[in-house]
Amino acid sequence: MQEILESCCLCPRNCGVNRKNGQTGKCKASANIKIALYSIHQFEEPCISGEKGSGTVFFSNCNLNCVFCQNYEISQLGKGKEITIKRLAEIFLEQQERNVENINLVTPTSYVPQIIEALKIAKINGLKIPIVYNTNGYESLETIKMLKGYVDIYLPDLKYADNELAKKLSNAPQYFEIATKAIKEMIEQVGTPVFNDDGIMQKGVMIRHLVLPNNIENSKKVLNWISSELPKEIYVSVMAQYFPTYKAKEDKYNINRKLTACEWKLIQDEIDKLGIENGFIQELGEHEEEYVPKWEV
Numbered sequence: 001m002q003e004i005l006e007s008c009c010l011c012p013r014n015c016g017v018n019r020k021n022g023q024t025g026k027c028k029a030s031a032n033i034k035i036a037l038y039s040i041h042q043f044e045e046p047c048i049s050g051e052k053g054s055g056t057v058f059f060s061n062c063n064l065n066c067v068f069c070q071n072y073e074i075s076q077l078g079k080g081k082e083i084t085i086k087r088l089a090e091i092f093l094e095q096q097e098r099n100v101e102n103i104n105l106v107t108p109t110s111y112v113p114q115i116i117e118a119l120k121i122a123k124i125n126g127l128k129i130p131i132v133y134n135t136n137g138y139e140s141l142e143t144i145k146m147l148k149g150y151v152d153i154y155l156p157d158l159k160y161a162d163n164e165l166a167k168k169l170s171n172a173p174q175y176f177e178i179a180t181k182a183i184k185e186m187i188e189q190v191g192t193p194v195f196n197d198d199g200i201m202q203k204g205v206m207i208r209h210l211v212l213p214n215n216i217e218n219s220k221k222v223l224n225w226i227s228s229e230l231p232k233e234i235y236v237s238v239m240a241q242y243f244p245t246y247k248a249k250e251d252k253y254n255i256n257r258k259l260t261a262c263e264w265k266l267i268q269d270e271i272d273k274l275g276i277e278n279g280f281i282q283e284l285g286e287h288e289e290e291y292v293p294k295w296e297v
Helices: 002-007 085-097 109-124 141-146 163-170 175-190 216-229 261-274
Strands: 033-041 054-059 081-083 103-106 131-135 153-156 201-210 235-239 279-281
Touching: 002 109, 033 085, 033 109, 054 085, 081 085, 085 103, 085 109, 109 141, 141 175, 153 175, 163 175, 175 201, 175 216, 201 216, 216 235, 216 261
Parallel strands: 054 103, 103 131, 131 153, 153 201, 201 235, 235 279
Antiparallel strands: 033 054, 033 081
16 A cells, blocks of 8 residues: 555645655655654544543644644644654554544544554554544545545545635645545545434544635635535534734735634624534634644654
8 A cells, every 4th residue: 555655646736756765745744654743632623522532643744835834833844753653553552542532643644555554453453443534625535535444534624615715825726626525525435423422423524614814705615615515414613713823924925813703703694694503613712822732742
């Protein structure tokens, strides 16, 4: 399976570089797994974190270049530590021993073949809890299909319906078409959400959308697509936690502030108008920075 790294086409960039020979593409990932943190994470949606927490593994490097990335130290600057496939399998089992609700793979796209190998090892050695694939949504259909049978819960972003905005803020051509096709494949694989008696998701898809200031129309278009194109049982998480960081502090991107109460009210009204009932809507708060972990392996 790792042969794909010899001419990497894991994501829509299709860089074609030989990562096994030390070449790197747009995401800057080598053939070696690199992680920035594994922890018990309490700040996911209630049906993901529950009371026990989600067993997150944050992977370094990313195939997007979001100017507003709150995790830019690991996604863009490559902070982290290289580990083996065997060690990743051990981390999965260690997280399970901590009694977490699930294994949460955060920004995993660049390492899918290695992750699958690690999951095989971990499952042979007793890994049983759900596997969450926590992604920016810029995924190739072929890579998502590789994950069939290994992932229980897909947690994709749907950042943009406006492709010009996607190019400007994330350098992601055709983001909307690519992400929506990937999301439909995810739903095809795992179906509509299934929960245990404690209300914790065991299988299914939950789509996340981060609302950006000065871009309310983009968010409305995202919500309208979800409402019109997907089963009503699919969960949606609409987030208000944006704050300007990394390159977003530059005026030229026009997102150099937090959301206003008026903007957030427009989003809430749109959700009500569309009749979206399943999911979560964040409160507009003052402590957005608290959602960013401290990076340490």
